[in-house]
Every structure is written in structure tokens, then in C-alpha cells.
Amino acid sequence: MISRQSIDAVINASAIDEVVGDYIALKKRGANLLGRCPFHDEKTPSFTVSPSKGIYKCFGCGKAGNSVSFLMEHDSLSFADAIRKLASKYNIVLEEDNAVNSEAYNEQQRKREALLIALEFAKKYFVEQLYTEEGKRVGDSYFRERGFTKQTIDDFDLGYSPQAWDSLVKAATSQQFNLDHFVEAGLIKQREDGGYFDLFRHRVIFPIHDLTGKVIAFGGRQLVKDEKSPKYLNSPETEVYHKSHVLYGIFQSKKTIKQVNNCYLVEGYTDV
Numbered sequence: 001m002i003s004r005q006s007i008d009a010v011i012n013a014s015a016i017d018e019v020v021g022d023y024i025a026l027k028k029r030g031a032n033l034l035g036r037c038p039f040h041d042e043k044t045p046s047f048t049v050s051p052s053k054g055i056y057k058c059f060g061c062g063k064a065g066n067s068v069s070f071l072m073e074h075d076s077l078s079f080a081d082a083i084r085k086l087a088s089k090y091n092i093v094l095e096e097d098n099a100v101n102s103e104a105y106n107e108q109q110r111k112r113e114a115l116l117i118a119l120e121f122a123k124k125y126f127v128e129q130l131y132t133e134e135g136k137r138v139g140d141s142y143f144r145e146r147g148f149t150k151q152t153i154d155d156f157d158l159g160y161s162p163q164a165w166d167s168l169v170k171a172a173t174s175q176q177f178n179l180d181h182f183v184e185a186g187l188i189k190q191r192e193d194g195g196y197f198d199l200f201r202h203r204v205i206f207p208i209h210d211l212t213g214k215v216i217a218f219g220g221r222q223l224v225k226d227e228k229s230p231k232y233l234n235s236p237e238t239e240v241y242h243k244s245h246v247l248y249g250i251f252q253s254k255k256t257i258k259q260v261n262n263c264y265l266v267e268g269y270t271d272v
Contacts, residue, residue: 002083003095010083013090014067017051022211023074024201025258038074039063089212115240116214118172120182125171126159126205135160138223139204146270155252159205161198161220169196186236187218200233206269208235209251219239219248219269232255232269248272 004163017026017033020134026033028047037047037058057064063073071082087094094109116262139160142151152158161168169188172179179196182188189195203220210216217235235241247270257263266272 001096002080006087006094006096007083010092010094011066011068012052012087013092014054014086015051016054016056016067016070017049018069019055019067019086019089020049020070021258022254025261037061037063088169095167112239114178114181115156115185115238116216118177118185118187119215119217119240121172121177122168122182122185122218123157123159123207124185125168125201126207126218127157127160128159129167130158130160132160132162134162138163138202140225142204142221156249157209157215159207161200161203161205163202165201166195166198168200185238203233206248207216208241208246208248210246211239211251211254213251217245221269240258 020026020035021033024035024038024047025037027045027098028034030049031050031052033049033051034045035047035049036042036045037060039058040061040063041209042060047056049056055064055066056070066074067086068079068082070087072079073076075085084094086092123202130139140153143158148158166250168182169179171231172182172188179188179190183190187199190196199244200220202223204223206219206221207215208217208219217238219235220233222229222231222233236238237243248269253263
């Protein structure tokens, strides 16, 4: 059971315009914001958000509530899961009343945090490798040939994984990371003899971000044709990455999508 204090902290921190604004385009209308209701089909906007009151109300279908009830309705979440999602968005550490449940939940949170730390380290490492001699010659040149600008490369945290079998393994080991987290994140794999090797070897790297900008997975494109490995290698599903819940590029594009009220869906990383 999540403690009452934690629930109150989440509700108080959750700005209704920010939460709803992650899902629909809102336009200023006096003291409130107006948009098209996500709960029923309508041509004329009737979905009103009041930042001062912390509530939303649709005058078309009657749906109303706060940030928590919006996520429960929109994402089909339980109350507890909606609180946890908002806590993650606003970086709030939740406390639980029941000691047994608390320990289980805290263990799950520690596992998630360890994965996110490993993924963030890998992202920074891949970005740094893009600007090494090998990275410039192989990875950066590929991006440039495909028409990528420096701004796009920076905005999407694009990177490069070296050709060596264990470059990320060595980098993580040098920083005294627990390699089990990198194995679970699908970044490295353990050999039968106990050693480790990189999975995203000799590839350009496309980090996958969640709505809040955290790196939760990677896609890697093969640079040298090899029939034994796929052209694109993608992270497996993990504690923090569920493929059906994530759209590549949505973090970078959500603000503009809301501003222009238009979005094109395309197939691949490079297409985005």
C-alpha cells in the first residue's frame, strides 16, 4: 500500500496541464486550456483543463477528474499504477505502509533504477564513441551520408558502438558497474566461459526515450553486411521497456506535435 503522504505528494506535484498535455494538444482559453476530448470522438473541442483547480472536464461526454483519474481512464491503469507513473514523471520516491509490500516494491524500484542507470551510462558511452577516430570514420560518416544534421544527431543522442567485442564491457567494468544490469538491459551477454561481450557491436546507435526523456532501450543498425546477424538489433523487453507502450521519437516531437496539431507516423529510426 502506497502511503497517504506519498499519494498526496504525487497529487500535489502533478500539474494537470502537464499531464494532460502529454497526450493531447491544448490551447489557451482565458484562465483555462481547451482541447479535443481523448475519451470520445468530437470535432469541436469541449475538453477543458483548469490549471488553477487541477482538474479537467469534458462538456461533451461528461468525463472529469484530476491528473490521477485522467491516467486511470486514458491508460487503463489502476489507482496505484497511475500514482507510480506520476511519481516517476516527477521523480518522487514513494513510501509504502505495509513493510512486506514496501520491501517488495522497493526491490522492484531498485531494479528499475539500476537498469536506467546502466542504460544512461551506455547512452553516454555510445555518444562519446561517435566522436572517436573510429566513430567519426564509420558512425558519423554514415549519419552524414544519410543527411543527418549535427542538431538531429544531438537531439536524438545518436551514437556508435565500436567494432571491438568488449568495449562497453570494459567501460562499464572500469566504472565498477554490476554487469548483470547490462545483461538484463540487453546490452551485453555472458559467454559460457564466464566472460562478457557487447551485443551492439559495430553499429550506429539509436537510443529510445520514454515520454519524460529517460533512455529505456536501444536500436542498432549494422554497418557491415553480415548474414549471421540482423541488419537492425533492438533491445529486448525489460522492467523499464515495453515495446507496445513506446513510440520512437515521441519525446523529441511531442511539443511540436501539440503546437501544429499534426503528426506523421513512419516505419524506421532513420525515417523518423
